[in-house]
Amino acid sequence: MTALSLRAAIFTLVEKELLKGVGFRVLLGESSHTLDVTSEGFFLRSNNLFEFFSANKSDYRVFSLGEDAAVIRDRSVWRPLDELYWTIAYVTHEVAGLDSFLRSDLVFLKRWPNFPRILHGTSDYQIAALLSRRKSSVDLCARILKIELQEVMRFCIASKAAGYLDQGDGASEVVEFGASGHDSVLKSLFRRLSKGVGRGV
Amino acid sequence: MEYKIVFAGQPGAGKTTAIQVLSDIEVGSTEARTSDDLAFRKATTTVAMDYGVIRLDDDCLVHLYGTPGQARFSFMWDILANGAMGVVVLIDATAPEALQELAVYLEAFKTFSQKGSVVIGLTHIDRGGAAGLDAFYTHLAHHGYQLPVMEVDARNHKDLSVLLLSFLAMLQLPVLSRQ
Numbered sequence: 420m421t422a423l424s425l426r427a428a429i430f431t432l433v434e435k436e437l438l439k440g441v442g443f444r445v446l447l448g449e450s451s452h453t454l455d456v457t458s459e460g461f462f463l464r465s466n467n468l469f470e471f472f473s474a475n476k477s478d479y480r481v482f483s484l485g486e487d488a489a490v491i492r493d494r495s496v497w498r499p500l501d502e503l504y505w506t507i508a509y510v511t512h513e514v515a516g517l518d519s520f521l522r523s524d525l526v527f528l529k530r531w532p533n534f535p536r537i538l539h540g541t542s543d544y545q546i547a548a549l550l551s552r553r554k555s556s557v558d559l560c561a562r563i564l565k566i567e568l569q570e571v572m573r574f575c576i577a578s579k580a581a582g583y584l585d586q587g588d589g590a591s592e593v594v595e596f597g598a599s600g601h602d603s604v605l606k607s608l609f610r611r612l613s614k615g616v617g618r619g620v
Numbered sequence: 621m622e623y624k625i626v627f628a629g630q631p632g633a634g635k636t637t638a639i640q641v642l643s644d645i646e647v648g649s650t651e652a653r654t655s656d657d658l659a660f661r662k663a664t665t666t667v668a669m670d671y672g673v674i675r676l677d678d679d680c681l682v683h684l685y686g687t688p689g690q691a692r693f694s695f696m697w698d699i700l701a702n703g704a705m706g707v708v709v710l711i712d713a714t715a716p717e718a719l720q721e722l723a724v725y726l727e728a729f730k731t732f733s734q735k736g737s738v739v740i741g742l743t744h745i746d747r748g749g750a751a752g753l754d755a756f757y758t759h760l761a762h763h764g765y766q767l768p769v770m771e772v773d774a775r776n777h778k779d780l781s782v783l784l785l786s787f788l789a790m791l792q793l794p795v796l797s798r799q
Contacts, residue, residue, distance in 0.1 A: 499752070530757040531768040534786060535779040544789035551766045552736065552793060604623050605705075607676045609788045612781040 429471075429507055432456075432481060433500065442484035447474055455484065461497040468506055501581040502537050508580035509538055509573060520575050520586075522558035522568065526550055527585045528578060541613050542566045546574045554587060624683045625784075626701050627670070628729065629710035630721045631689035634743040634774025636670045638710060639684045641777050642784075643672025669700055697728055706737030706791055708783065710774065713742040713750035719759045726765065733765060739787035741772040741780075 432443060433456055442457040447470060454471055455463045464471070471479070520526070528550035532539065545564050549555060557575055561568040578584035627635040640647045648671040670686030685700045687693075701707065707729045711722050722740065726733045744750065756769045768786045772779040 529761075530753070531770065531786065533753060533770050535770050535772055535782045541785075544785050545792065547768070547786070548789035548793045551768070552790075603678075604676065604680050604682065605788055605792045607678060607680060608674065608682055609785060609792065611674070611676055612785050612788070616778055616781050616785065 429454075429503070433503075444482045444484055445471065446480050446482065447471065448478050456500065456503075457484070457497070460500045462500055462503045463497050468503075469510075472507070472510055498536065501583070502533060505532055505537050505577045505581040505583075509577035520557050520572055520579075523556050524575075525554050525556050525587045526560075526575055526578075527554040527587060528583060529585055530583050532578065532581065532583060540570065541616075542570045543574050546571055550574075550584075623680065624685060624704045625787075626704045626707045626729075627684065627686040627710060628697065628707055628725050629687075629689060630712060630715065633689065633710040633712045634741075634772075635686040635689065635710055637774040638708075638741075638772075638780055639670045639672040639686050641775060642674060642780055643684060644675045645673045647672045669696060691724075694728065701729060701732070704732070706739070706787060707732045708739055708741060708787060710741045710743050710772075711756075712744045713756075713771075714744045714747045718742075718751050719755065722756065722759065723763070726763065733767070736767065736790050736793075738767050739783055739790065740767055740769040741774070741783045742769065743772060743774050745771050746773070 429445070432445070440458050442455060444456075445454040447453070451465065452470060453463075453465045454468075528547055531547050531551060532543070534543070534547075542564070545566070546560060549560055549564060555563070557571050558568065561571045564571075575584060579586070627638055629635050636647070636649060669688065670684075672684040672686075674682040674684065676682065685704075687697050687700050707725075709722065709725045709729075711718050711725075715721060726738070729738060732738050740756065742750065742753070742756065753769055753771070760767055760769070768783075768790065770783055770786065772783050774780070
């Protein structure tokens, strides 16, 4: 197993275990670090997710959770599973084996990622804005926004894993854009607000 | 140069708090003691507007206006929205009528909703019993809107910054697309 095993394994685990109608717990080594997933589609982690992502097969164990554990008592600490999918895919976007995109694939964002609660970068706001407004190829999106193709790929892979993205056929939609009239102040405010926003997960 | 962003939403959604958190100046508020059913939920409410400012490096001012939440003061909504860049709608996601409330504000600020100059922040999620994001996206899709909806804590500067960055990305889109 490579160091990336647990990341990929979580996808399989969720699919396999939740089919049984019960939740499961991933326990890291001898520590008390846990990742719980309930059959209702929520997850709870006891520490930073990156520790789970760097685990080898020998580093973790998986247990089924009983009925009691499926009760979500505090909605504020349990997060919806799509955010876990997003995070795993966002971090592992470069890993072969996860669904990928061709430059010419057309994509459309059905809903925005819940950015205040998930790992993301500054360019993801612009990608989300564009792809929620028009169906576009990955390549065209990168060219319009003048950002790296890899950043668009990362966004699309994470969005697809989380179920936010549609892939389609046909041509990119042509949309007329007018001038906003607020160009400089928007950029200035964007810079100001970006300073206080990290990428933590 | 001066610019304006309007914060709208039902009473108790967190508009005043959000403006207080974001503003570089002490917020001017027109709070009055609540005298109706609202008194069970909060002691005071905004009756005219809240006002704050984000001061940018190049001496630009971005004015933040909070609308009064109660429908009987809705005549203020149009006045405050006049000339605004867009509208941040804050919805108390635990309110039983949260989706209907959202519909009210999307309709009231239709000019902005239709051109994508609206972002929606769901507040009070930590209280439990809140409607999930999916319900709001389904509602928006049903009404033909593609707008960002995010969970925010109105007391948290980072949450509000992320919400505003998403809002700005929507507003910047025409600029970016012309480059």
